[in-house]
Amino acid sequence: MKRIRVTNKERLQQLSYTGVTEERLEYLREYRHILFSLIDAIVSELYEDIWAVDSLRDVIQRHSTLERLKKTQAEYLHQCFEATIDDEYIERRYRIGKVHSEIGLDLMWYLATYTKYLDIIYKHVSAVLPKEATNILLVVQTIFSFDMQLTLEAYKSVEIEKAAHPLRYELDKLRQVHGFTNEDLENLEKLSGYISFCIDDIMNHFYHCLVHRLGEENRYSFLQTEKYLSYIRNFLLQFFQEKVYCDSEAYFLIIRDWSRLIIEQRYQESFFHISSESIGEALKKVFLTKEYLHDPKIVQYIHSFERFSKFTLAIMNEIIRPYLFLRDFDFLDIYAYEISTIDFGRLTWIDDKMKRLLKTLGIDEEHPIGRRCYELLHNRTVPCSGCPALEGKSEPMMATFMNEHGVSYYKIRILPQTKIFELSRALLVIQDVTKESKVMFDTLERLLQLAEYRDDDTKNHVHRIGMLSRMLARLAGCDEQFVSHIEIAAKFHDIGKVGIPDYILNKPGKLTKEEWESMKTHVLIGHQILANLDLPVIQMAANIARTHHEWWNGGGYPNGLKGEEIPLEGRIVAIVDVFDALLSKRVYKEAFPPEKVKEILIDGRGKQFDPKLVDLFVSMWDDFLMARERLV
Structure with missing residues (x-):
């Protein structure tokens, strides 16, 4: 008799690729009775190891029990040692893979258990069949390889389902958490005809239950209640006749609209709880009578409706919770x-x-x-x-x-x-955060003024850097938020100079190697001053302070970043800082003529500077020169 009884050609090809053959399965089957006797010990050892992993233990406790899983696993191992693969085997393995994905078991963990499984199987088989253990393990390994392919397919299909129907997926997850099952949905479907048939009796009892529960605290007028009763009657008829509870999208729209009434304070949350309890009590008064009590299915239907109501209220609670927090x-x-x-x-x-x-x-x-x-x-x-x-x-x-x-x-x-x-x-x-921000900016502005005061030749340098950086950022196609941020942030590019000694900052001659190394630390000092201040614009300033002396080819400092490892704001300020510094007179040099500065920038293209940014800058050279002149 054939051991492979699969009708799908693609599955047969998969089996062939993973090494599952008639001969190998027949070989494994010869030892099945000996292998069957090892199943309980193998499964127990496997789950000892699984139970020791916190995350896996948590998944088991949330979705099943250890004994139940051991029983399922023993059945699976029995099927493997039975050495028969048919369409039902494939469908079962695929379905189990989907379930594991849906409950959130990490795929890597799931696949890792197969490897652990093989080690344990080999250990137990070696003890009773030492000469055959290796060959038996090879056959089991081919079966596991095929099963892992089915698992991967199952996980992939669940991810596609999540992407295609995210609402359905999230609602299904919540249903599982709140104990509302597919069996309950089936019960509701069977109950729908009863509700339609007895709607007048249900509404009569509902009205009396509602009024009794609202009691003296009823803040809703009689007219509102009358209108509400009409709404509930139509809702129950349409909801059950058209089986809306099976349509996730339509059902969620209803829940969302109810939640909106609470969020907008048109109804209190308690009103929905009272209404739900009143409907449940009305159903019991109509159906749990002598006429129906002999039918145990009616009791199941009522319990399913109660679970459905609790599930609905739980979702509403999840939706409105943050809004109630804001109100409280x-x-x-x-x-x-x-x-x-x-x-x-x-x-x-x-x-x-x-x-x-x-x-x-x-x-x-x-x-x-x-x-x-x-x-x-x-x-x-x-x-x-x-x-x-x-x-x-x-x-x-x-x-x-x-x-x-x-x-x-x-x-x-x-x-x-x-x-x-x-x-x-x-x-x-x-x-x-206006107050906190103003304190922060005032402090930084004072530090900036101190840096300017000590570095006497810079004058309006920092303000020009802000303006020129804004122009280049806009020319580079950056969004307006980035543009407005960099105009502020770029001004702080050299704020770290407050930590450099005066004799180095204002030295007229060339710096010694030690002095140059000290000067280079201003980028790290600036970053330290700015980095922990919790404002996006200041975070950008911190990036600029740290990276505006990095070079496109990696030859800059302090970290030798290269290319796009350097943040865009750092690359922009690197160009405008050199542009303005070369055109300015400093204690250690005269101002360079514009054409010489242009040559230097072009020469640094692809070496010191981002080549695309240099090209953009040079393409609007006269505009940058004129803008700078206005702030000299």
Whole structure:
């Protein structure tokens, strides 16, 4: 009898490539009874090792039990030693691979267990069949190789499914966490006809349960309740008749709309809990009667509905939690708004504090909902570069706003939400850091003035570097945020000179080797001064301080970076710093004529300077010269 009973030609080819043949399987089958007797010991040793790994133990405890897994694994090993591969074997292995992927077991760990398995099998087989152990292991290894291919395919298919249907995937994960199973879905489907048939009785009991539960604390008028009853009746009919609970996208839209009512404070969260409990109680009063009690399936249906209700409320809780946090901690100096990530940047909600902030900033928008955040807040026609929601990063974006009091500084960061809501929404908060920023900039400006005062010939050098860097950044096609940042950041490129002795800074002659080494430390001093200050523009300044003396060919200092290892801001300032320094009179030299400076820059193309940036700079040479002259 054939040991390979596979109908799919591609699978047969896979088996052939991995070395699984009729002859090898037949050989393994001859020893199956001896091998069967080893299964329990092999599986026990394998799971001893697996249980010792914290992450694997955590996966087991969350999704199964050790005894259950041992039993499943023993069945698998029995199939391997049975040495028969058919379509059912392949489908089972593929399905098991998908399950492991869906519960989050790391693929590398899963594949590593096969290697561990082989070691343990060889050890136990060698003890009873020493002469045959190697050949037996080779056959088992070919079977495992084929199974690993099936596992890889299964993991890949799950990743494709996640990408194609992220909402379905996230909802399925939450269903597992909250114990709402596929069996419950099947029960709901069977119950749908009963609910439609008994809708009037259900609604009658629901009304009385609702009124009783709301009691004296009922803050909803009779008219609202009447309207609400009509909504619930239609919802139950349509929801179960059309089996909306099986359509993840439609079901999530309903949950999202309910959550929005709580977020906008039109209903309290407790109202939804009371409504859910009232529907559950109404179903029990209608169905758990003498007429239906003899049918145990009805009890299962009711329990499934209760689990479904709890699952729905759990998702709502996940959605609204960060919004309730903002409401509870209203004393914090933060302003919140929400944007659509599907129709990117469209404002879908703002809190009351944000409305007040808009007015403070002079943004007189009566109905901001529906506008794009980047249009409203930043006067942009395209999304902001560095946007935390767009780039999916946790670091804040720095924003500046002008008003009658001058410049205000704000950090914009994304507030973590449940993964399922992040598929369509992003919740952002703006934190006012104007006071802290002004203190920081004032301190740095004083250090900058000190550096200028001590390096007497620089005069307006730092301000020219800022302006020229902005021009070159814009010419290089950088976005406006980068352009505005580099104009500020470039001014601090030599702030580290505050740590260099006066006799070296102002020495009229050539520096000695020791003096030059001391002078070179200004880049590290500057970086140390700036690096720990928590503002994006100052972080850019720190990068410039450290890298504006690096060379394109790697011959610069302090780290010998080369090419694009040097950040763009460092490459830009390297050019404009040399340009301005050569055109300036210094204590140790006269000013160079413009044509000589141009030659030096072109000669440094591809050596000291980024060749593309030099080409751009030279192409607008006269414009850079005229701009510099205005600040001399």
